[in-house]
Amino acid sequence: MAYQDEITHMERSELEALQLERMKETLVNCYENIEFYKQSFDEAGFDPYAVESLEDLQMAPFTTKQDMRDAYPYKLFAVPREDVKEIHMSSGTTGVATVSGYTDADIKSWGDCFARGIGYAGGGVDDVVHVCYGYGLFTGGLGAHYGGLAVGAETIPMSAGNTKRQIKVLQSMGSSILCCTPSYAMHIADTAIEMGLDPKKDFTLKAGIHGAEAFSDQFRKNLEEKLNYKVYDVYGLTEVMGPGVAMECDEQDGLHVAEDHFLVEVLDPETHEPVPDGEWGELVITTLTKEASPVVRYRTRDITRIMPGECACGRTHRRIARLHGRTDDMFKVRGVQVFPSQIENVCAAFPEIADWYQIELTREGGLDIATLKIEINPEFPIDEIRKIEELQRRMQQALKDELAVSINIKIVEPHTIQRSEGKAVRIVDLRDEEEK
Amino acid sequence: MIDQLTVFLENTKGRLTSLCRALGDVNIQMHSLALADTTDYGIARIICDDPKGAVAAISEAGFTANLTKVVAVEVPDVPGGLADVLDALDGADVNIEYSYCFADADNGATVAFKVDQSAIAALEGAGFKVLHPEDLYKTAQ
Known part of the structure; x- marks a missing residue:
């Protein structure tokens, strides 16, 4: 029995009835307790008391990241301040931070969601959960931590950084489940190898739960090969809850959304109309149980699709595909849309490069x-320039085939690309500066 | 064959200096330096007196480096001297990937060739002196 199996295997009809009941409560709660929703529902002519089916949600207006920024810090809270027990904030790198509040019940639900993912990865009370997501306002660290506690595992709050100490703990404390960004897991693996260790033998990992940035299937394979464990993707975002909104199971074929806590829609990013299951679009989330800061139809700007059909693992919660990337991370080169994960997929297939x-x-x-x-x-x-040039040519061709746009390849010395302890910096856009 | 130290260098200011300093700091003496350059990067090819020690020291200092086998041969210091050496290689159908000259301790001229092993027999058969590791390294490698 894995954690909360009874919920993750619930009959669809029963689950949808629960969703409808909780959705109605959420809509009314938002309307009655949050000024922003009172206004936005009224302006859109949306009546939260008249909702009769899950489809009726499509008449409700959206919540955008800008709405959340405008509400800084507390304007989107639905409960009295004394009931708020914890605060998280987005990094705010591109503007004002967005704030999310948690009541005791919210923290419990959050831990449950992440704990299910630990269960999906075969983890339980006998495991040692090594958390090296950053602890702090970023939701990664504490989300994984609450998950570890909820499942009853021994939880080590390493936080990010001090890689040599991470390695020492991984070697000596029996860590079996590693929770961090995929790029930091790679950095830990590479550092251990540089130190002369063999992480395959010297570590005791069985699973890695890695999220907060998009990573390619090839990157996953390389990680699994280096650390001799299985990698599970996890999805979450500060504005909704944090990691645990959706988590991958052993099939590694999409992430199960915690549908008793979240209602997901996938919409055409331009028309905002729902797309059929299986088609890519923008993920839109409505919280079903969040007390402190519920959101209605939050536009995540993440591109994914609902995976049609049932999962071989037998869980009934629907799956979203691994993220292509965030619309924010996407960049355009001469009009062509490019996601960093596409480039990564190409790079990871070349063993000649790091x-x-x-x-x-x-x-x-x-x-x-x-x-x-x-x-x-x-x-x-490296002795033969011919071979280096040939490598550059092959990579350029592979990128062109994948992206339909030309990308120059520049080979740099080892360690000149900054290693990251949190989210890796994959794109440096110098275009705006030059225009100024 | 001789171990040539090969180093990948980005074309940035001071990078060659750092490389030479890193070798000097561990008391390694260079006999030769040949640079092959492109727009973005260069390849430094170095004959020194401790190639294995050099790879370890400069890898530690953050360079991409490895060893490449080359053949070093003394060239008679007379007009046409190098042509005679090349004749011997041509006669044996040896293909030269690249080559460069350096001066050895006796101020004689030495040429390093990136060639396959068969070059040694061809050169020695024609009466040329092919250098051995002990002629260049300060310690047995």
């Missing part, structure tokens, strides 16, 4: 130039 890369965007004479910086592995026969 698992670190960075894309630099510049503009020359009005034309976008994308330059992919890669590090070459020391084993590569």
